[in-house]
Amino acid sequence: DQQVKQNSPSLSVQEGRISILNCDYTNSMFDYFLWYKKYPAEGPTFLISISSIKDKNEDGRFTVFLNKSAKHLSLHIVPSQPGDSAVYFCAASAHRSSNTGKLIFGQGTTLQVKP
Amino acid sequence: DSGVTQTPKHLITATGQRVTLRCSPRSGDLSVYWYQQSLDQGLQFLIQYYNGEERAKGNILERFSAQQFPDLHSELNLSSLELGDSALYFCASSVGGGTYEQFFGPGTRLTVL
Numbered sequence: 001d002q003q004v005k006q007n008s009p010s011l012s013v014q015e016g017r018i019s020i021l022n023c024d025y026t027n028s029m030f031d032y033f034l035w036y037k038k039y040p041a042e043g044p045t046f047l048i049s050i051s052s053i054k055d056k057n058e059d060g061r062f063t064v065f066l067n068k069s070a071k072h073l074s075l076h077i078v079p080s081q082p083g084d085s086a087v088y089f090c091a092a093s094a095h096r097s098s099n100t101g102k103l104i105f106g107q108g109t110t111l112q113v114k115p
Numbered sequence: 116d117s118g119v120t121q122t123p124k125h126l127i128t129a130t131g132q133r134v135t136l137r138c139s140p141r142s143g144d145l146s147v148y149w150y151q152q153s154l155d156q157g158l159q160f161l162i163q164y165y166n167g168e169e170r171a172k173g174n175i176l177e178r179f180s181a182q183q184f185p186d187l188h189s190e191l192n193l194s195s196l197e198l199g200d201s202a203l204y205f206c207a208s209s210v211g212g213g214t215y216e217q218f219f220g221p222g223t224r225l226t227v228l
Contacts, residue, residue: 004157034216036219041221042221042222043117043119043205043207043219043220043221043222044158044205044219045117045219046216046217046218049216089157089158091158095213098171099212099213100163100170100171100212100213101146101148101163101170101171101209101211101212101213101215101217102148102160102163102171102173103148103158103160103217104160105150105157105158105159105160106157107156107157108157
């Protein structure tokens with residue numbers, strides 16, 4: 001039972017263009033969502049998050065959009081840079097109902113940004 | 116550098132053996148989490164401790180156990196190891212017990228032969 005899905009295993013974009021990474025979830029109790037970036041041989045690094053009371057959160061080149069009715073979120077990276085090449089994980093939490101920090105992760109999307 | 120440390124970095128052992136993975140959280144963080152990442156899999160939540168007490172449990176096998184000590188470091192004990200336990204084990208920490216951004220350590224790669 002995969003509650004958080006990233007259906008695209010990989011994505012390739014040109015430097016300077018927009019990268020859009022997608023994530024779908026099934027559990028309507030999820031109320032907090034996060035994106036992590038992971039380089040090989042390192043632990044995941046927190047990128048950006050969004051609460052279910054918002055539909056957009058922006059931090060520099062990174063913007064996360066949340067569509068609750070579609071149970072879908074996306075991460076936009078503009079402009080994409082070669083250093084953004086990594087695996088991106090979407091994660092979700094049901095904070096209000098569980099009062100824990102338990103995160104459910106998607107399978108990840110490997111982003112390659114070509115110079 | 117996230118501030119979360121994990122030891123050892125690599126561990127190679129045989130089936131049936133027992134190992135202990137260690138994690139030190141960021142200074143000031145009270146929660147510690149353990150996640151398992153098998154080949155081609157996302158991160159699977161195992162267990163969370165908050166200020167010494169178990170806060171949440173995921174699909175952690177009965178052969179696995181964890182604890183958080185008074186100095187807030189945590190250990191994950193894996194026993195009666197099987198080939199399928201080979202994976203990356205990540206520790207993460209956060210300030211509180213609820214939903215906060217979690218900061219991950221570099222992981223321990225366990226290989227069971």
